[in-house]
Amino acid sequence: MYDNDREAGGTDMRENYQELIDEVSALLGTPATLEGRDFGLIAFGAHRNEDERMVMDPVRTRSILQRGSPAAVREWFESFGITRARGPVRIPPEPAAGVVMGRICLPARHGGVVYGYIWLLDDGAVDLHDPRLAAAMGTADRVGALLAGETRSAARAGELLGAVLRAAPVRRAAAVEELADALGPAGAGPVVMMAVSPWSPAGPGDAADRPGPPAVAASCPQSPGLAALVRLRSPEVLDPARAAAGDLLRSSRATAGLSAPRPDLEDLPGAWQEAVGAARAAAAEHSLGPVARWEELGPYRLLTGLPAGPADPAVRPLLRPAHRELARTAESFLDHAGQAGRTATALGIHRQTLYYRLSRVEQLTGLDLASGTDRLLLHMALKTARL
Numbered sequence: 001m002y003d004n005d006r007e008a009g010g011t012d013m014r015e016n017y018q019e020l021i022d023e024v025s026a027l028l029g030t031p032a033t034l035e036g037r038d039f040g041l042i043a044f045g046a047h048r049n050e051d052e053r054m055v056m057d058p059v060r061t062r063s064i065l066q067r068g069s070p071a072a073v074r075e076w077f078e079s080f081g082i083t084r085a086r087g088p089v090r091i092p093p094e095p096a097a098g099v100v101m102g103r104i105c106l107p108a109r110h111g112g113v114v115y116g117y118i119w120l121l122d123d124g125a126v127d128l129h130d131p132r133l134a135a136a137m138g139t140a141d142r143v144g145a146l147l148a149g150e151t152r153s154a155a156r157a158g159e160l161l162g163a164v165l166r167a168a169p170v171r172r173a174a175a176v177e178e179l180a181d182a183l184g185p186a187g188a189g190p191v192v193m194m195a196v197s198p199w200s201p202a203g204p205g206d207a208a209d210r211p212g213p214p215a216v217a218a219s220c221p222q223s224p225g226l227a228a229l230v231r232l233r234s235p236e237v238l239d240p241a242r243a244a245a246g247d248l249l250r251s252s253r254a255t256a257g258l259s260a261p262r263p264d265l266e267d268l269p270g271a272w273q274e275a276v277g278a279a280r281a282a283a284a285e286h287s288l289g290p291v292a293r294w295e296e297l298g299p300y301r302l303l304t305g306l307p308a309g310p311a312d313p314a315v316r317p318l319l320r321p322a323h324r325e326l327a328r329t330a331e332s333f334l335d336h337a338g339q340a341g342r343t344a345t346a347l348g349i350h351r352q353t354l355y356y357r358l359s360r361v362e363q364l365t366g367l368d369l370a371s372g373t374d375r376l377l378l379h380m381a382l383k384t385a386r387l
Helices: 013-028 058-066 071-078 131-166 169-187 239-249 268-284 321-335 340-347 351-365 372-386
Strands: 032-036 041-044 089-091 102-110 113-122 191-197 216-222 225-231 255-258 291-293
Touching (some): 013 032, 013 113, 113 131, 131 225, 131 268, 169 216, 239 291, 255 268
Antiparallel strands (some): 089 102, 216 225
8 A cells, every 4th residue: 555645654655665765776876676575666766877777777677667577587586585685685687587787685674574675776886795785774674664564554454345345234334434444544535446356466465464556545355356445536537446457467367347436435345246247347358358347348237247157048058168169150240230241251251151150059049040039148148158
């Protein structure tokens, strides 16, 4: 919860991180970057240097632009024991992992636990016993204390969010009040719920055990994935939610769904159901994803609300693996409003081939594609099968 208007010592937490990283950059005369223990970007220091290799290092640039590092880079860094280190660690370049320049890593620890890393681009000029590095480690300790405090707050907020989503109606008002008290200004509306499914945390612990992307006020594991409460500046502008989803989906094959905005925390369970439906639709229909909004789902708003169960008996034969191509043809035909020419073009087949396949669909299902109600049944069944 890096930017949730949560205060520490009277100043915004994000500003604290930026000031501390700028302090390290100035102290050592080299660009510094702060990442969490999941390698998500928190802050970076600007630094002018005639050696463009240092300023435009590919890994640093990717971290700033994409707010994280790929798995190969993380594995290379962690192989030097940075998760256990208590002092500066020098890491040599590794072009195979995309690490063109070396690094000095300053672990940001608190209470014996590493909560993040300060990265310094290193051309070998700084000795690890340089007194400036000792001073920078003092700054790293301050960063670690801030991150530890945020992590505790994030864990508590995540527990309360989960309690709201699971609470019986008679207990919900009290649970919402507890969550609102814990979040303070960060929980003031408007808000949206976000579902990420499937969820696989990228680092130690789960999303509820560490700070999340900037706009995420609280998050917790919640079947079928991760539930996140995202604050908005305006109900018409969902950019913060999209950015948060992008951060959480980084290096992942998951999909995310966003509920319709809510003015406050009162209807989070309803918003959660919308978010789950949107995530399911994003996984089923690639044109909607990887981040889908409830308001933009079209017919999937209805289909995601249907109870899970076997397909309609008439359509089951068509859904067998042996008839996958026939099912695809039927769905495309219905998507194109029954227009044979457009369907044949979309599938890249001759019209006669299309007509043959459609006759086979009618034989397998017993449905009449000239009947509007039969078409509706078939279209709904094929779309629901995607879910």
